Amino acid sequence: MAEKKVPAFQGTKEQEAQLKEVIAKHKDSKGALIPVLHEAQEIYGYLPVEVQTMIAEGLGLSLADVYGVVTFYAQFSLYPKGQYRIAVCLGTACYVKGSGDILDKFKERLGIDVGECTEDGKFSLDATRCIGACGLAPVLTVNDDVYGRLTVDDVDGILEKYGF
Amino acid sequence: MELVRSHVLVCGGTGCTSSGSKQIIEEFETQLKNFDIDKEVKVIQTGCFGFCAMGPIVIVYPEGSFYSMVQKEDVAEIVEQHLLKGKIVTRLLYKETVEEDNVKSLNEIDFYKKQHRVALRNCGVIDPENIDEYIACDGYKALGKALTEMTPQEVIQEVKDSGLRGRGGGGFPTGVKWDFASKSVNDQKYVLCNADEGDPGAFMDRSVLEGDPHSVIEAMAIAGYAIGANQGYIYVRAEYPIAVHRLQVAIDQAREYGILGKNIFETGFDFDLEIRLGAGAFVCGEETALMTSIEGRRGEPRPRPPFPAVKGLWDKPTILNNVETYANIPVILLNGAKEFAKLGTETSKGTKVFALGGKINNTGLVEVPMGTTLREVVYEIGGGIPNGKQFKAAQTGGPSGGCIPADLIDTPIDYDSLIKIGSMMGSGGLIVMDEDTCMVDIAKFFLEFTVDESCGKCVPCRIGTKRLLELLNKITDGTGTLEDIDEMETLCNTIKSSALCGLGQTAPNPVLSTLKYFRDEYVEHVVDKKCRAGVCKALLSYKIDADKCKGCTLCARQCPVGAISGKVKEAHIIDTTKCIKCGVCESTCKFGAISK
Ligand SMILES: Cc1cc2nc3c(=O)[nH]c(=O)nc-3n(C[C@H](O)[C@H](O)[C@H](O)COP(=O)(O)O)c2cc1C
Numbered sequence: 193m194a195e196k197k198v199p200a201f202q203g204t205k206e207q208e209a210q211l212k213e214v215i216a217k218h219k220d221s222k223g224a225l226i227p228v229l230h231e232a233q234e235i236y237g238y239l240p241v242e243v244q245t246m247i248a249e250g251l252g253l254s255l256a257d258v259y260g261v262v263t264f265y266a267q268f269s270l271y272p273k274g275q276y277r278i279a280v281c282l283g284t285a286c287y288v289k290g291s292g293d294i295l296d297k298f299k300e301r302l303g304i305d306v307g308e309c310t311e312d313g314k315f316s317l318d319a320t321r322c323i324g325a326c327g328l329a330p331v332l333t334v335n336d337d338v339y340g341r342l343t344v345d346d347v348d349g350i351l352e353k354y355g356f
Numbered sequence: 357m358e359l360v361r362s363h364v365l366v367c368g369g370t371g372c373t374s375s376g377s378k379q380i381i382e383e384f385e386t387q388l389k390n391f392d393i394d395k396e397v398k399v400i401q402t403g404c405f406g407f408c409a410m411g412p413i414v415i416v417y418p419e420g421s422f423y424s425m426v427q428k429e430d431v432a433e434i435v436e437q438h439l440l441k442g443k444i445v446t447r448l449l450y451k452e453t454v455e456e457d458n459v460k461s462l463n464e465i466d467f468y469k470k471q472h473r474v475a476l477r478n479c480g481v482i483d484p485e486n487i488d489e490y491i492a493c494d495g496y497k498a499l500g501k502a503l504t505e506m507t508p509q510e511v512i513q514e515v516k517d518s519g520l521r522g523r524g525g526g527g528f529p530t531g532v533k534w535d536f537a538s539k540s541v542n543d544q545k546y547v548l549c550n551a552d553e554g555d556p557g558a559f560m561d562r563s564v565l566e567g568d569p570h571s572v573i574e575a576m577a578i579a580g581y582a583i584g585a586n587q588g589y590i591y592v593r594a595e596y597p598i599a600v601h602r603l604q605v606a607i608d609q610a611r612e613y614g615i616l617g618k619n620i621f622e623t624g625f626d627f628d629l630e631i632r633l634g635a636g637a638f639v640c641g642e643e644t645a646l647m648t649s650i651e652g653r654r655g656e657p658r659p660r661p662p663f664p665a666v667k668g669l670w671d672k673p674t675i676l677n678n679v680e681t682y683a684n685i686p687v688i689l690l691n692g693a694k695e696f697a698k699l700g701t702e703t704s705k706g707t708k709v710f711a712l713g714g715k716i717n718n719t720g721l722v723e724v725p726m727g728t729t730l731r732e733v734v735y736e737i738g739g740g741i742p743n744g745k746q747f748k749a750a751q752t753g754g755p756s757g758g759c760i761p762a763d764l765i766d767t768p769i770d771y772d773s774l775i776k777i778g779s780m781m782g783s784g785g786l787i788v789m790d791e792d793t794c795m796v797d798i799a800k801f802f803l804e805f806t807v808d809e810s811c812g813k814c815v816p817c818r819i820g821t822k823r824l825l826e827l828l829n830k831i832t833d834g835t836g837t838l839e840d841i842d843e844m845e846t847l848c849n850t851i852k853s854s855a856l857c858g859l860g861q862t863a864p865n866p867v868l869s870t871l872k873y874f875r876d877e878y879v880e881h882v883v884d885k886k887c888r889a890g891v892c893k894a895l896l897s898y899k900i901d902a903d904k905c906k907g908c909t910l911c912a913r914q915c916p917v918g919a920i921s922g923k924v925k926e927a928h929i930i931d932t933t934k935c936i937k938c939g940v941c942e943s944t945c946k947f948g949a950i951s952k
Pocket residue numbers: 521522523524525526527528530550551552553554555638639640641642643644676677678679681682783857858859
């Protein structure tokens with residue numbers, strides 16, 4: 193896989209203070225790493241190596257341990273996501289109802305591939321597994337908004353709504 | 357207590373929430389205030405009613421009026437007409453419940469008639485965020501009974517006698533599992549709940565957690581008592597925020613009521629629960645991988661034995677059960693094993709919840725007695741296939757399962773019948789496919805999934821599934837040979853017998869079962885270079901019917917690669933060497949002249 197460019201880390205002091213709090217809260221419980229990573233990702237939006245280093249130090253683990261876990265789980269991201277995170281469901285129910293074509297249309301319109309972010313940082317595109325709304329298949333989410341019963345023709349309207 | 361004359365139940369499951377049920381609840385509250393009846397009418401957000409295809413759903417009691425596909429704009433009318441003036445808004449009722457001015461009850465409509473709600477007994481009935489409603493429906497009575505009237509051994513015996521088998525896919529007898537763990541001697545044991553729900557296309561466990569979280573908490577406490585454990589963990593997918601929230605609310609309430617914590621019901625029994633979030637790895641649904649993940653590491657499976665009942669989480673004796681398995685436990689203890697075992701077949705007792713999806717009219721959540729036939733589920737409950745298309749196959753068991761073809765549609769759905777025909781019960785995903793679904797493409801879809809999700813620890817799974825996918829790609833690209841098909845079969849069998857964990861061992865199933873029932877489609881792709889469902893793009897070619905083409909030039913203008921040419925008012929043609937098969941021309945043609 194080609195190396196992706198990681199933008200320079202721009203964490204703030206407030207974020208760091210929040211992270212320290214999270215680490216302190218979980219430090220003494222067993223199996224703390226994954227809960228901490230979840231909360232750290234909430235704070236920063238992604239888990240760059242700077243954040244991983246802070247977590248490793250805070251929990252007394254090696255950076256390799258932390259990196260190993262971060263890269264194992266699909267939910268953890270080493271790269272920042274777009275301001276609007278578009279995630280098209282490729283679960284079975286949605287796939288059978290044509291979500292693959294919807295994903296292709298987004299790729300074409302945004303000019304990016306799955307897992308990438310537009311240059312201006314506005315949109316990122318992901319393919320997710322079932323989000324549990326199969327009754328509305330095919331579905332997609334943009335941040336926390338869910339759109340269901342879609343067709344390829346809805347793509348333009350959705351992009352427009354977010355100022356594409 | 358305040359006197360409430362009507363209840364408005366609004367579905368707050370994921371499906372209905374996605375289609376706006378939150379706004380509907382808010383609107384109800386506003387409108388009830390507007391008409392000044394907010395004291396006499398209570399709005400309750402419940403879990404999933406199951407009929408997701410008709411969502412958002414609102415039910416008004418005592419009449420039991422079943423309003424479907426309700427929009428925010430409809431709320432004022434329901435409040436004014438129905439709740440204020442007592443006139444049911446017929447226009448919004450689910451059409452099947454309306455019968456010459458007479459409103460039929462829910463249980464009489466086709467979707468619900470054949471269902472039996474055991475695991476889902478409280479879903480869509482109670483407010484999942486209110487422990488009192490659960491208690492009012494006999495909640496925590498089974499736990500009380502176990503702790504005060506039964507020995508741990510008696511609890512285990514009752515579960516054994518019920519014939520309950522694991523609903524997470526494997527179908528292992530639950531009582532036997534508990535028995536093993538109870539016999540392991542150790543100062544610390546654990547009770548785990550598998551709410552990872554990895555099958556992409558299934559949402560049974562999610563609905564139980566969203567609609568009735570206390571039933572799982574109660575059952576886990578019972579399990580703790582039975583095996584001698586005082587700590588439990590529920591491993592939930594992070595993709596399920598509503599479920600996680602309701603579960604946390606439920607745990608907090610149970611603690612507040614002294615149902616979790618120290619000295620429960622003054623019996624000296626301690627038990628507590630914690631939620632652990634998954635992080636998007638399918639393999640973590642496998643029991644040993646789930647445990648490594650809770651321990652905070654890469655969720656890789658390990659060989660068994662030692663079995664978790666001997667050496668599980670943090671090397672302590674552990675049991676792991678699925679959400680739906682737990683949801684059955686309180687019912688078994690309260691009504692007795694005999695009563696429970698009345699439903700189902702000889703070797704598969706009770707009911708099973710299915711997430712019905714794909715090419716079917718009534719998508720949603722259904723719970724049927726084991727042994728119900730696929731035909732009953734698809735045609736009677738599911739209402740058949742949309743747009744007059746033909747039923748081609750149903751897929752169960754997700755990436756580990758297989759397809760059931762049309763000529764086996766009368767197969768009873770139970771653990772053993774499904775295994776016999778090369779599929780499996782799985783955790784409950786049931787995806788219906790019609791003639792527009794390409795079976796080779798579906799096999800490829802699942803293989804892409806397992807290749808993506810293979811943890812990489814063992815070679816057969818890491819490399820074997822990849823090779824298998826390459827062969828499938830050749831076939832859908834039109835470059836496959838008949839030898840490739842044979843080679844795929846051999847490779848499947850090798851992976852099956854040599855992979856480390858269930859993920860790899862079952863990964864070839866979608867390929868094997870489609871090969872078994874739809875081999876002719878594979879051969880067609882290879883020999884005739886044809887995909888009859890019109891899905892595999894490389895095998896398609898678009899053509900224009902000269903008789904239907906009016907020469908409007910619309911397609912030529914829309915074609916992104918300029919592959920269509922022709923004069924105005926004359927039939928156009930497609931240059932297949934330039935065509936990229938995007939299908940734009942077909943969808944823009946107003947005369948239906950373009951087809952593949
Ligand atoms: C790759 C893989 C994924 C699995 N995913 C799940 C899952 O998402 N949910 C589940 O309950 N069981 C899953 N299982 C089955 C579990 O390993 C385990 O058998 C089950 O949770 C035990 O509970 P039960 O006996 O109540 O079914 C999976 C198994 C494998 C091999």
